[in-house]
Amino acid sequence: MIQDSVLGPHKEIITARATDKKILNKSQDGGIITAILVYALEKNIIDGTIVAGDSQEAWKPEPIVATTKKEILKAAGTKYTMCPNLAMIKEATRRYGLEKIGTVGTPCQVMGLRKMQAYPMGLRNVMDKVALVTGIYCMENFPYDSLKAFIQDKAGTVPEKVTKMDISKGKLFIKTADNETAIPIKQTHGYEQSGCKYCMDYVAELSDFSCGSVGAKPGWSTVIKRTEKGTSIIDSAIEDGILEVTETNEGKFGLEMLRKLSTNKKKQRVKNVDKALTMGLEVPFTRSDLKEDILENR
Amino acid sequence: MSKTITISPTSRQEGHATLSLEVDDQGIVTTGRYYSITPVRGIEKMVIGKRPETAPVLVQRICGVCPVTHTLASVEAIDDSLKIDVPKTGKILREMCLNAHMINSHAIHQFLIAPDFVPEQDYTQVVKNVSEIRKQAQYVEDVIGGEGIHPSDIRIGGMAHNITKNTKNKIKTRITGLKGLLEKHVEQMAEYIEQKEFPDNLGNHAQPVLATSNTYGSRQNINLQSIQEIMPSSWYTDKYTEQENEEFAEETKKTAKKIGKTACSQIPLYEDTPVETGPRARADKFRKFKDRGVKAQHLARAQEMLNAADRILELVDKIDPSAQTMAKYNLNGTDRLGVGVIEGPRGTNLHTVKISPEGYITDYNAIVPTTWNIPTMGMATEGTHYEYAPDVIRAYDPCLSCATHMIVVDDESKEVLKEDMVQL
Numbered sequence: 001m002i003q004d005s006v007l008g009p010h011k012e013i014i015t016a017r018a019t020d021k022k023i024l025n026k027s028q029d030g031g032i033i034t035a036i037l038v039y040a041l042e043k044n045i046i047d048g049t050i051v052a053g054d055s056q057e058a059w060k061p062e063p064i065v066a067t068t069k070k071e072i073l074k075a076a077g078t079k080y081t082m083c084p085n086l087a088m089i090k091e092a093t094r095r096y097g098l099e100k101i102g103t104v105g106t107p108c109q110v111m112g113l114r115k116m117q118a119y120p121m122g123l124r125n126v127m128d129k130v131a132l133v134t135g136i137y138c139m140e141n142f143p144y145d146s147l148k149a150f151i152q153d154k155a156g157t158v159p160e161k162v163t164k165m166d167i168s169k170g171k172l173f174i175k176t177a178d179n180e181t182a183i184p185i186k187q188t189h190g191y192e193q194s195g196c197k198y199c200m201d202y203v204a205e206l207s208d209f210s211c212g213s214v215g216a217k218p219g220w221s222t223v224i225k226r227t228e229k230g231t232s233i234i235d236s237a238i239e240d241g242i243l244e245v246t247e248t249n250e251g252k253f254g255l256e257m258l259r260k261l262s263t264n265k266k267k268q269r270v271k272n273v274d275k276a277l278t279m280g281l282e283v284p285f286t287r288s289d290l291k292e293d294i295l296e297n298r
Numbered sequence: 299m300s301k302t303i304t305i306s307p308t309s310r311q312e313g314h315a316t317l318s319l320e321v322d323d324q325g326i327v328t329t330g331r332y333y334s335i336t337p338v339r340g341i342e343k344m345v346i347g348k349r350p351e352t353a354p355v356l357v358q359r360i361c362g363v364c365p366v367t368h369t370l371a372s373v374e375a376i377d378d379s380l381k382i383d384v385p386k387t388g389k390i391l392r393e394m395c396l397n398a399h400m401i402n403s404h405a406i407h408q409f410l411i412a413p414d415f416v417p418e419q420d421y422t423q424v425v426k427n428v429s430e431i432r433k434q435a436q437y438v439e440d441v442i443g444g445e446g447i448h449p450s451d452i453r454i455g456g457m458a459h460n461i462t463k464n465t466k467n468k469i470k471t472r473i474t475g476l477k478g479l480l481e482k483h484v485e486q487m488a489e490y491i492e493q494k495e496f497p498d499n500l501g502n503h504a505q506p507v508l509a510t511s512n513t514y515g516s517r518q519n520i521n522l523q524s525i526q527e528i529m530p531s532s533w534y535t536d537k538y539t540e541q542e543n544e545e546f547a548e549e550t551k552k553t554a555k556k557i558g559k560t561a562c563s564q565i566p567l568y569e570d571t572p573v574e575t576g577p578r579a580r581a582d583k584f585r586k587f588k589d590r591g592v593k594a595q596h597l598a599r600a601q602e603m604l605n606a607a608d609r610i611l612e613l614v615d616k617i618d619p620s621a622q623t624m625a626k627y628n629l630n631g632t633d634r635l636g637v638g639v640i641e642g643p644r645g646t647n648l649h650t651v652k653i654s655p656e657g658y659i660t661d662y663n664a665i666v667p668t669t670w671n672i673p674t675m676g677m678a679t680e681g682t683h684y685e686y687a688p689d690v691i692r693a694y695d696p697c698l699s700c701a702t703h704m705i706v707v708d709d710e711s712k713e714v715l716k717e718d719m720v721q722l
Contacts (some may be wrong), residue, residue, distance in 0.1 A: 048464075067464055094451070097441045097465030124447065125440055 005295040008205025011225045013255060014234075015216045015248045026076040028166070029213035030221030032243065033134055034076040036209075036233060037102050038069050039048065039242045045233065046102035046131045050092055051075035052083035058159035059151075060144050063088040064172055065096045080135075080165050080172070081144045082193065085225065086112055090122075093129050100131035104137040107201035112205045133230065135204020137212030139167075140264060146191035157180035197272045198279050198283045200297045202262040209234055215258035220246060221257060266295045300328065302553055303684050307335065310410045310690055312363050317676075318557055320550065321684050330679035331534055331554070332672055332691060333561035333699045345662045346521035350376045350454055350653055353662065356605075357649070359450050360664070361699050363406070365372025366399035366443060367601075367642030369452045371649040371664070376454045378517065379636025379653050380627055387621040388456030391442050393514045394469075394613050394638065395449065397606040398438035401480075401639060402446075403643035404577070404603050405431045407695045408487060411596065414689060415490040427483045431603070435474040438610065441465050442576055456624040463619045473610050487600045491593050501592035501690045503678045506644055508568055508670060513609045515640035520648065522637065525665070526567045531558030531566040533673065537679055563698075565673050566665050572673035575604045575645030576694060595693040629657040642667050644695050668696045 001009050017030035023038070025033050042045040053064030053075045061083035066072045086109055093263050105113060110133060117127045142150075155174040164175045171182040204210035208230030215222040225231040237243045248254060276283045283298045288294040306316035313336040320329040341360050345353045354372040358365040370392055377384055384392075418425045436446040442459055443449030451458035461469075510519035535556045565572070573579075581587035581598040583607070589597070621703045631653025638649040647669030652661035671694045678694075679687040 017606070021661075036586050094441050094444050095465065095466045096462050097437075124445065185457075 005293045005297075006259050007203050007224060008210075008268070008297065009226060010200070011231050013248060014223050014225070014245055014284045015220050015243045015254075016234075016238070016243045018218045019244050023073065023076065024219070026073060028076075028078040029219065029225075030211070030216065031076065031221055032211045032221045033104055033136065034072060034267060035242050036134065036237055037040070037066075037104070039074050039237050039240070040102050040132055040233060041067075041072070043236075045100065047100045048092060048096060048104035049104070049170075050088045050096040050105060052085065053077055053154050057144075059147060059162060059165070062157075065092045067096070067098070075264075078165070080167070081142050081147045085109060086116070087265065089113075089116075093126050099129050100128055102132040102134070103130060104134050104136065105204070105207070106136055106141060107204040107206075108138075108199055109194065110135045110204045110207045110210075111201065132233065133206075133208045134230075135207030135210035137203050137210065137214055138199075138204065139191070139261070140192040140196035140199075142188070142191055142223050143193050146193075149191065150183060150188065154183050154187070165181070168218075198269060198285060199278060200273070200285055200295075201268055203258070204263045205297050215249065215254045217246075222248070222255070222260050263295065266297075270294050299507040299575045302550075305688060308332075308688060310413075311696045311698065312361065312382075313696070315688055315696065315698050316557075316560070317679070318553065318685055319679060320354060325683045325685070327495075327680050327682060327684050327687060329550075330676040330687065331557055332670065332679070333530065333534070333557055334563045334668075335560060336562055336698045338562060339699075341661070342662050342664055345659050348659055349657065350631075350651075350659060353651065354660060355448075356453065357662075357664065360666070361697055363697050364388070364397055364399065364403055364437065364642050364644070364647075365448050366452070366662075367640050368649075368666075369443075369449050370396055371638040371640040371642075371647045372451055372513070372651075373454050374517075374638030374640060375636040375649040375651040376638070376653065377636070378649050379634050380629070380631055380633070382625050382627045383454050383624055385622045387460060387618055388470075388569050388623040388625070390613050390616055391457045391461070391623060392452060394610050395439055395442045395452065396515075396642075397513060397609045398435045398442070398612075400606040400643050401446050401603045402432050402435035402439065404599050404606075405435065407599065407643075410695075413693055414692070415487070415494055415596075417490070420486075420490075420682050422485065422497055424483075427479060427486075430479060431476065431483065431538035434472050437472060438469055441469065446559065453624065455627045456622075458624070460619055460621060460623045461547060461617065466614060466617055466619055469564060469569065470611065472616050473607055473614070477604070477611075480607055484600045484604055488597055491596045491600070493575070494593070496592060497682045497686065499591065500682050501678045501693055502590050502681070503574070503674060505571060505674050505677060506569070506573050506576040507582045508573040509580040509583040509641065510639050510646055511641050512580060513606065513641070515638075515646070517637045517639045520637075520639055520646070522635075522650075524569045525572065525648075525663070526565065527564045530561035530563060530565055531555070531559075531645075534558040535559060561668055563672055566669055568670075573670055573678065574678075574694075575667055575670045575673045577643075579645060592690055592693040599695070625706060629653070630655055631657065633660065635661075644668055644697055645670055665695075668694070668698055670694060 018035035023034050024211050027034050048067040051066050052061035055062035061079040063085045072250045120127045161176045166173045169184050174181045208227045209225050211223040270288045273285045277287050299458030306312040308317050315334050316333045319327045354369045357372045358369040360368050370671050397601050405428045413643045439446040512514045535554045577597045578598040633652050636651045640647045648665045650663045654660045679690045
């Protein structure tokens with residue numbers, strides 16, 4: 001295990017993508033999460049998962065318990081707003097009767113999930129049924145109203161007409177059938193949810209494995225293998241041809257970029273944490289002067 | 299000669315109780331008095347003035363051993379008071395949850411009595427079986443009731459939600475799988491019970507049995523007019539001292555009076571006499587099981603686990619995962635007396651409620667299984683040696699925290715201020 005305060009503890013970093021064309025078409029980048037969840041379901045490693053499914057409103061996700069490949073595929077792709085997946089976790093073990101749950105989460109959700117495992121208050125016979133924790137990279141997240149503001153005010157369209165959203169190269173792209181708007185990330189500041197101001201985690205450091213597009217060429221994902229469980233599932237998926245691997249770019253637009261973004265996030269947030277703690281606010285992170293390494297996620 | 303033997307508290311049961319026995323020269327019990335000394339929590343009073351939805355949530359806290367039973371009795375009573383017609387699937391889910399709880403609760407009791415019956419070399423294996431049985435039963439309680447200990451999904455009007463097809467299949471597989479183990483376990487327990495050397499008439503009594511249904515509970519099979527609740531002070535003094543040896547009349551009278559004041563439960567009578575309720579009572583009424591006494595009670599309890607498993611398998615096929623499980627209802631009542639009767643692991647659990655036209659609870663009363671059994675348990679110890687009395691008590695699997703009531707006594711003068719039971 002490599003102890004790394006920037007990218008969290010990990011075993012290995014690879015660049016990969018799903019081999020299934022159907023998954024690649026639907027997914028955000030390399031389709032890793034979708035492919036692995038489907039693979040785990042077929043291999044009986046999990047018997048269901050909680051995904052960000054569609055709700056009544058366009059682009060407003062709703063946590064859904066998926067127990068088939070079809071349901072997982074339907075939820076593929078990133079939605080740039082919050083989806084309270086963990087709210088469904090108890091329900092998944094009850095009405096849905098799941099015993100091996102696979103979960104997907106942003107870094108904050110993964111932190112929450114690990115905390116639920118450590119302190120299972122009101123979660124009797126729930127947390128022992130979590131079989132796989134997958135994480136996605138996240139710089140910050142937007143409440144649905146912020147997302148609507150971008151779509152309506154900046155892109156001049158309505159959520160129903162948007163076909164894909166993507167954040168890359170410092171811009172938020174909003175695509176409709178006949179148009180594409182790029183909003184510089186700088187202009188989105190102030191719209192993110194307030195909790196993100198104090199988040200010290202960019203790459204879901206507590207997950208079994210995490211992945212995201214940063215550091216990989218378009219259509220591929222950077223996968224960080226972390227725990228024994230996460231490593232073995234990625235390795236066997238590669239062996240079974242579910243994922244294909246390409247050379248990892250260690251350079252400026254590869255892992256260096258990933259490290260740079262993570263460091264930037266942490267450096268900026270640590271200031272907010274210190275400021276909040278000085279004001280006497282409750283923030284679940286430690287003051288920077290009490291840490292050996294200020295980038296540590298704790 | 300006669301002397302009094304007191305066992306306090308009695309062990310391996312839920313709650314605290316005292317066993318006071320008058321014995322003759324040979325040590326044979328002539329008069330047995332069993333009474334609860336568990337402190338009162340006042341839950342029946344707590345729900346008054348509250349919205350009906352509060353009642354199931356509060357009364358399930360009466361006891362951590364059978365919360366499912368109390369929740370069900372409470373929602374059934376409220377459903378009855380508000381005249382709510384629960385959808386078919388809702389009813390099926392409720393019954394399945396109760397039967398899973400039955401298996402779970404009986405398994406715990408087998409763990410409690412294991413030191414009495416199970417030979418040392420088999421002990422670990424029996425306890426392991428009990429754990430496995432409970433695990434499977436709790437899974438069913440979890441998925442249907444939402445929570446194994448305090449079920450959150452049993453609601454007024456039905457069940458909060460249905461189960462999925464997937465869950466339905468899982469329940470079926472699990473309970474079918476469990477049946478093999480259950481059969482083995484029950485057979486084994488029956489053998490140990492049979493081999494145990496007990497006096498032949500141990501636990502025999504002449505009291506009638508009370509049971510309303512084989513697997514769920516039915517308000518049609520109980521007549522509220524036949525129920526009478528009397529004060530422990532009059533029960534423990536009047537009923538017994540007449541029969542006592544004159545020589546010791548004064549002393550026994552004193553003991554009886556003291557018990558009457560200490561006892562924390564009312565004495566319910568059905569058709570003017572105490573009754574036995576529980577697995578043997580149900581087996582007697584619905585399963586053609588006519589044996590009496592301690593061994594018969596243990597045997598009936600063990601066999602009831604199989605009965606419950608069969609019922610779950612029978613019901614699970616009837617579930618339509620897409621059906622409605624909740625009825626629409628209006629909380630405004632008519633002050634009608636609603637009755638909820640549930641056959642819990644330890645017997646007939648009766649809750650009654652009244653809801654005002656404004657939609658608040660105005661009256662709540664619970665007569666729980668162990669309350670029924672308390673006077674009978676004392677009687678059942680009579681006629682055999684006092685050494686066996688704790689075995690008789692254990693055969694009823696008493697759960698006393700449910701059965702607690704109190705009177706109001708002046709702290710200084712020790713005088714009874716309110717000869718009326720302040721309820722549980």
